[in-house]
Amino acid sequence: MPSPGARRAALALDALRHGWPVRVEGGAVLLPAETGFAAGVTAPRMLISAARAVTLKLANQREAAVPEAPVLIRAAEPFDLETARAVADPALDLVHPMKGPFAAEPIGNIETARAAMELARLAGILPAFLVEPALEGEVQDVSSADLVEWKDTRRLQIASRARLPVEACEDAEIVAFRALDDLREHVALVIGKQNGDRAPLVRLHSECLTGDILGSLKCDCGPQLHAALHAMADEAKAGGWGVLLYLRQEGRGIGLVNKLRAYRLQDFGFDTVDANNRLGLPTEARDFPVAARMLELLGVHAIRLMTNNPAKVAALREVGVDVIERVPHQLPPNPHNARYLETKRDRTGHLL
Numbered sequence: 001m002p003s004p005g006a007r008r009a010a011l012a013l014d015a016l017r018h019g020w021p022v023r024v025e026g027g028a029v030l031l032p033a034e035t036g037f038a039a040g041v042t043a044p045r046m047l048i049s050a051a052r053a054v055t056l057k058l059a060n061q062r063e064a065a066v067p068e069a070p071v072l073i074r075a076a077e078p079f080d081l082e083t084a085r086a087v088a089d090p091a092l093d094l095v096h097p098m099k100g101p102f103a104a105e106p107i108g109n110i111e112t113a114r115a116a117m118e119l120a121r122l123a124g125i126l127p128a129f130l131v132e133p134a135l136e137g138e139v140q141d142v143s144s145a146d147l148v149e150w151k152d153t154r155r156l157q158i159a160s161r162a163r164l165p166v167e168a169c170e171d172a173e174i175v176a177f178r179a180l181d182d183l184r185e186h187v188a189l190v191i192g193k194q195n196g197d198r199a200p201l202v203r204l205h206s207e208c209l210t211g212d213i214l215g216s217l218k219c220d221c222g223p224q225l226h227a228a229l230h231a232m233a234d235e236a237k238a239g240g241w242g243v244l245l246y247l248r249q250e251g252r253g254i255g256l257v258n259k260l261r262a263y264r265l266q267d268f269g270f271d272t273v274d275a276n277n278r279l280g281l282p283t284e285a286r287d288f289p290v291a292a293r294m295l296e297l298l299g300v301h302a303i304r305l306m307t308n309n310p311a312k313v314a315a316l317r318e319v320g321v322d323v324i325e326r327v328p329h330q331l332p333p334n335p336h337n338a339r340y341l342e343t344k345r346d347r348t349g350h351l352l
């Protein structure tokens with residue numbers, strides 16, 4: 001069903017990705033610092049993440065605890081786009097020592113500011129904006145209620161399904177899902193014969209272009225993906241079945257480019273959690289309700305979930321999926337991902 005709110009949210013995400021301004025809930029016009037363009041444009045204030053405000057020594061303790069929290073700042077001189085990008089991007093800290101002085105100001109409507117930060121993350125750009133830039137022209141209006149409508153998983157439907165013999169198992173079927181107003185097309189791979197009397201082995205796999213396609217050794221995604229399919233194939237041989245959900249939530253929901261920015265910070269020595277946080281992005285930004293909706297559309301209610309991450313089990317249970325068993329899914333480390341796996345164990349609660 002078409003929804004005007006979801007449409008506005010989609011238009012706003014598109015606008016941010018293209019560098020066009022948005023106005024959240026009738027408040028200030030926001031021009032994204034990363035993608036925005038307009039010759040000579042300046043603005044007296046910027047909306048940035050608490051993590052960046054910490055780097056500028058502008059966040060208070062409460063804000064600093066939530067790296068993605070919004071902070072409003074002003075400088076002695078208005079911000080131009082070049083300065084705004086340096087303020088937005090921690091990778092530029094070495095080349096662009098920050099010019100101050102800056103001051104933090106109270107935010108009038110914190111919900112609106114949070115929605116703006118979330119829109120930036122969903123658009124896959126750095127969470128930083130010029131506030132009320134001196135600009136002419138069209139502005140995309142959007143509200144946090146629009147974002148809620150856009151996220152409503154009832155909008156997701158099965159778009160197509162077909163037999164797909166795969167290397168791990170010839171008896172497999174691919175199911176594609178689509179929601180109006182969201183260009184991400186999630187898929188499920190059903191391995192073996194669906195059987196309502198038996199809980200399937202399920203793996204939620206979040207897209208990892210570097211690991212899944214390029215064979216990156218920095219993470220464990222590729223090996224986990226293949227091992228999951230083989231485990232499901234074995235399950236199918238033993239009369240059971242499996243479901244792989246391939247979720248288009250690259251980098252745990254921060255997008256490919258922001259994940260690669262985090263990788264760049266990892267090159268400088270930050271671990272995966274600190275790298276995300278320094279960018280002003282949450283460590284975990286995945287949308288688990290969408291996975292629950294996919295299972296519902298497939299007619300799957302009780303599952304045996306392959307994961308080392310108790311937070312994934314909790315997140316799925318919270319949205320009504322009956323996880324009857326957690327099946328450990330640990331693969332041997334390599335010299336490049338050993339630290340990543342240690343960080344998972346020590347900082348994000350993975351059972352490794």
Ligand SMILES: Nc1nc2c(ncn2[C@@H]2O[C@H](COP(=O)(O)OP(=O)(O)OP(=O)(O)O)[C@@H](O)[C@H]2O)c(=O)[nH]1
Pocket residue numbers: 204205206207208209219220221224249250251252253254259262263272276306307308309312329344350
């Ligand atoms: N932001 C960020 N994302 C990463 C990094 N390394 C891998 N990822 C992403 O992490 C996601 C993979 O996580 P998963 O393997 O599904 O899940 P998990 O929560 O680690 O737990 P398991 O189910 O135990 O594997 C993919 O979307 C990857 O792109 C990183 O250093 N930074």
Ligand SMILES: [Zn+2]
Pocket residue numbers: 208210211212219220221222
């Ligand atoms: Zn990966």
